Amino acid sequence: MESGQGQAIFTAECTHSFHFSCISNNVTYGNYVCPVCRAKWNDLPFTVPSYNPNVKDNFNPNPDNQVPQPQVPVRSRSISEREPILFSDDEPLPSVTVDAASSASPADLQNVSVKAIPERPAIASSESVPEFAVLVGIRAPSLSEHIHQFHRAPIDLVTVLDVSGSMHGSKLALLKRAVDFVIDNLGPSDRLSIVSFSTRARRILPLRRMTEQGRENAKRSVNSLSASGSTNIVEALKKGVQVLEERRHQNPVSSIIFLSDGRDTCYHGTRFQTFSSPRQPPQYLHLLPVSICPENRGTEDHSQRQTFPVHAFGFGTDHDPLTMHAISDASGGTFSFLESYEMVQDAFASCIGGLLSVVIQELCLMVRSASHGVEIKSISSGRYASEISNEGSQGLINVGDLYADEEKEFLINLAVPVYRSIEDEEDDSNTTSLLDVTCSYRAIMSNDMIQIDGDLVTIRRPKSPSPLEMTISLEVDRQRNRLSAAQGITEAQQMAETGNLMGARALLSNRRSTLLTSASGQAGDGLCLWLESEMKEMDGRMASMQLYERAGRAYALSNMSSHAYQRATTRGSSVPGAVESGNFSFGASGAAHHGSFNAYATPNMANMVSKSHQLNKTGDSSQTKQ
Incomplete structure (x- = not known):
């Protein structure tokens, strides 16, 4: 009203502005495209009709008016309609029958396998080694084909898709095809929500189960996408997180797939970018939710919020890899670089091939010193959180979810002391126990916490090791x-x-x-x-x-x-x-x-x-x- 000097102004998603009364009348007669650029609109200007419970047609509040009132057909309205204030409209989860969940045979219920391999099989009894490596590895069980849907964790997936002007033409067509592939490969227990963004972000599909009807609705939502406007990464991710944070029901796995082909043009260059170098992630990352950027949690925020991994896909050569990598890295997700537009479906396929095969959750790997004087000095765990406690006698690695057949390997560096044998220091059969290895995790099938004990890691302590015993593994x-x-x-x-x-x-x-x-x-x-x-x-x-x-x-x-x-x-x-x-x-x-x-x-x-x-x-x- 202010910018229109008393007349209401409607600004369309393509960024063109019109007098509200003019454009709403135009839309009322069935014109759903921008008169300037011909872009198809999903958000239509409309006047809220007055409600009269005694009148059957509430879109014509004056029944005495003999002139027929043009109406917007229901089928022509945006699939998503207007967004609610809260996204607590997610579809309830299906109930899994006991018979279905227990249809797996005992042979199908495999455990995580644990291995531990010392750097070499022996250390001279008179030798102390300040850094001696032990490789600790874990491998998740496989998925059995005939019980696949019961053996893996169902997922709540939010796709956050860039539909700015640069995505027009073949890029948007390839993206739609890739998302359709994702839709077709989700099961009836999996749920999907779709958020599109350009100048602003919109949730075009609530969190819905991918039943036959759910897939049909999801594909209609994807098909309605059109490219226009600028790029607002901050609002897009906020809306994607909102879908997951405000849902009433939760599947065991939650994840966000985020794709963009450009840089944030709504916050880039603003006061949030003042102190940022072009070769550093932008300062506006501090505006992102704590559930994807935990470091944004303030000192007074002691809440234990769930972190949602963001699997980011940089589309083409004009995206912002520093920002997208920083977002995915902070959230525990992965960053992928798609050099060719044509490979987006394959890249999505590889990603969901993992997400749709989570068989282990909350996996924690524990190592303990098995002899006096053996001290854990460091743990090479990459981005997995690890800690060493009790003066080097205990170590911990938090791995989290594992995909079927997925392997992780970590090097544990130990300080090994000189061997002391009270009975016989010259005995070549002496050994030193280095590590006790255990892992605990939540099994998808039973939802029980399971603990697996690995083999005790030992090495020989002869007076003079043979050349073979000094060979590095x-x-x-x-x-x-x-x-x-x-x-x-x-x-x-x-x-x-x-x-x-x-x-x-x-x-x-x-x-x-x-x-x-x-x-x-x-x-x-x-x-x-x-x-x-x-x-x-x-x-x-x-x-x-x-x-x-x-x-x-x-x-x-x-x-x-x-x-x-x-x-x-x-x-x-x-x-x-x-x-x-x-x-x-x-x-x-x-x-x-x-x-x-x-x-x-x-x-x-x-x-x-x-x-x-x-x-x-x-x-x-x-x-x-x-």
């Missing part, structure tokens, strides 16, 4: 190589941000040489070959500052995200799970990617990507025939 060596490569990429990325591309490339070259001359590298280990190709690819993307800013920065950050959580991410043109074992695919710089390790992809991820490929082939075949 290949599994420990390959894990050291992984940590070295991950650290190298992180340091190279930091150097590149300061403009020191020459130093960054030299660092990567040195790490590659060290890796290839290591014991596991010489043995042709698949992980080592993959790490070497990743660093070679990163080197190629640092050939110039222009190339680095266009494709190297996002590639490095997606790589860092993957190693930090030992979880698959799409990086550049490589989708995890898409390469057959032993084959090669090629990235932007021409470096080969060896598939024998396959970038942390689980079998369920690979199966989902294969399903996406098959669907694409079917679609291409149909178009060719037409």
Whole structure:
């Protein structure tokens, strides 16, 4: 009213403004597109009719008026209608019958497997070692095909989708197709909500179960999307979090898939950006909810809010990788870099292949010193929270959810003292117990907390170990190589941000040489070959500052995200799970990617990507025939 000097002004989602009385009359007669740019509107201006309980047609409050009043057909209105103030309208969860949940046989109810491997099998009895590594690994059980829906945790998934003006044309069409693929692969116990954003964010689908009717409603919502306006990342994520925070019912797994092809144009350059460098995540991250950025919690906020992982997808080469990586990293999610628009469906397929196979929750790995004088010095746990307590006698790693067949490996560095035997110091049969390893977790099938005890880790303490006993374990060596490569990429990325591309490339070259001359590298280990190709690819993307800013920065950050959580991410043109074992695919710089390790992809991820490929082939075949 103020800007219209007494007349109400309606500003459409395409940003064009009109006198309310003029445009509402235009819409009343069935014109649902902008008169200026012809963009289709989802939010329509309307006048709230007066309500008369004695009149059957409340859209015509004057029954004596003989002139028929034009009405907006119900089917033409936005699927989402008007957003409620609170998002407590989520669809109730289905009740699972006891017979269905207990249909699994005992053979199907597998436990987490735990392994612990010392750096070498023996230490001389007279020797003290300040840093002796023990590899501790865990592996989740597999999913059985015939009880798949009961064996995994159902999910509440919110997709937060960029529909700003830059997403017009084929990009938006490919995004719609990818979201349709996600919809088709969710089960009736899974629930989906869709938030779209441009200048502002809108929830276009409440949290609904993906039954046959739910899928139909979800696809209609996706089909209604149109591209226009600017990019408001802050409001988009706030709305996605609101869906999860205000729901009445909760599935065991909650997650957000966030895709954008641009930078935030609503907060970027404002007072929130004053102290931020263009090469640092923006200051406006402090505006995001605590449930995706826990560090935003104030000193007086002692609430134990659930954290929702945000799996962020940077679409194309114009997105903001620093911001998207910072958001995903803070929330415990992953950051993927989609260099080609055509790969968005495969990238989504790989991601939901993991999310739809959660079989273990709240997993906690515990290690305890098993002998006096054996002290835990450090734990290499990446971004998983870890702590050492009781003067180095106890360590803890909080892992959380595990996908089916997913593996995590951690190096525990110990200080091992000189061996003292009261009975016989010359006895070559002496041993030292190093670690007790246990893990606890919540099983999806029974919802019970289960504890698994690993084998006691011991080493021999002969007076003079044989050369074979001094040989470094290949599994420990390959894990050291992984940590070295991950650290190298992180340091190279930091150097590149300061403009020191020459130093960054030299660092990567040195790490590659060290890796290839290591014991596991010489043995042709698949992980080592993959790490070497990743660093070679990163080197190629640092050939110039222009190339680095266009494709190297996002590639490095997606790589860092993957190693930090030992979880698959799409990086550049490589989708995890898409390469057959032993084959090669090629990235932007021409470096080969060896598939024998396959970038942390689980079998369920690979199966989902294969399903996406098959669907694409079917679609291409149909178009060719037409």
